[in-house]
Amino acid sequence: MIRLTTGFVIALHEFPPARFAELMEHLRPAQPVPLSELVVRKKGGRSNAGLFAITVDDGVGDNVRSLAALFRARQWPATFYLPTNYLDTGRAMAFQWWWRLAPLLPRRRLDLPSGAIDLSSPGAVEELTRKMERMWHSGRVDVYLPFTLDLADAVAQDLGINRAELEGPPPISWPEVEQLSRDPLLQFESHGESHGAMSEMTEEEIASEMQHSRDTIEEHTGRACRHLCYPFGTALAIGSMAPRLARRYYDSAVTMRLGAFDTADLWFAPRIPLYPQNSLLAARMKLVLHCTRIGRLRVQKLRETKPAYLPELPKL
Ligand SMILES: [Zn+2]
Structure with missing residues (x-):
């Protein structure tokens, strides 16, 4: 069933590397590729079947260090989304x-x-x-x-x-980001400046967050910052203005909505959130249900025939 996936993006927060390595074994034969490659292929109308991108949110110091070490050891490309005020000030969110x-x-x-x-x-x-x-x-x-x-x-x-x-955990430092970003395997992209819900901001505030976080990351990495991750990632937190503005500043913007990448809007793109407490079976079920044609048909069928049962599905 994993072979039938139509391209997806994994969303991680704090995740022990050994647990993630174990999970990756169970995603075979699907292959990790850089997020930018997934985006370029989709824009070019090419299929991302059997491919996925790894993304890690929030820039928590210990988490970025330990996962980056794993990704480099295994040669897995990955994207870290950074909320820039957190790194600038060192103050917890x-x-x-x-x-x-x-x-x-x-x-x-x-x-x-x-x-x-x-x-x-x-x-x-x-x-x-x-x-x-x-x-x-x-x-x-x-x-x-x-x-x-x-x-x-x-x-x-x-x-x-x-x-x-x-106080909450300290962020990864900018000098460490500068060092890590020399490895082309690791991408550093934007998670906004303040990590505030964009639905609650004015148009000027959203534009400023998008532009300044992008510029700050580019200054530190010396590489283009072309991808955004909306803080909190729900429709409620994103609102209607942010996806419109994201088109101006970024090549893609991801949410916490579950789904496959290939069939989605690039500036409201779904991901598959995985947590250390998920069983391996639950992680695979999420992928099969949301990222394969058969799974999506099954969800649709359940929606038509057993509406009362459906609310349990997204919790898998
Ligand atoms: Zn976040």
Whole structure:
């Protein structure tokens, strides 16, 4: 079935290299190629059957270092999408702070400078997690980052530690990106500047993010930056303006929507997100269901005959 795939892009976040190497064994005989090759072939009307690109989001230092070492050892081409403010400032992004804070939040009422919040009832932290996730996809960074940092201050005070000890993981440094980008196997492309939802930005803000992140990456790598990855990658976070503007600055733009590459819009291109906790079978099922003609027909048939069952499918 893997042989029947019509071209796809894998989306990774933090992923242990040994686990990824194991997963790659199970994707054979499909072959990894540079993302730019997948795009050029699609633009030229050539099939990407049996080919795929590896992409890694967010520029987390340890993750980029360890995966880049694996990709070079195995000669697997890959693309790293970098949010440039994260690398420029070395400061963690709001969602990275959140995942460190969430398990440590005190289950009581907190009076924060940005407002009071009551975490004393059962399920309150889970409810706040859902609210935060909604904010990342449909809110502005300048609204939810101060609130997140207020929560970090409250937790640090409770634990008697410095807030910096709760900060999310540090990014890969620009000198390391400069070094790694000398290897033609590794591409560094844009994940925006602020990693904010583009649906919440003005046209000028989106254009500025697209242009400045591209220019910053080109300055550091000395190579063209022609591909974009929308922050958070859902339709809600992307909005309608960003795909229109992306055409002006980039040759492709990817989302977190599942699907095959060859049949998609190049500036709203789907990927197949894989996570370390996915079983190998689940990873293959995702590919077969979304990236082969037979799988897509099967999904369509299920949609027609068993509508109640379908919502479970994307979770595979
Ligand atoms: Zn991201």
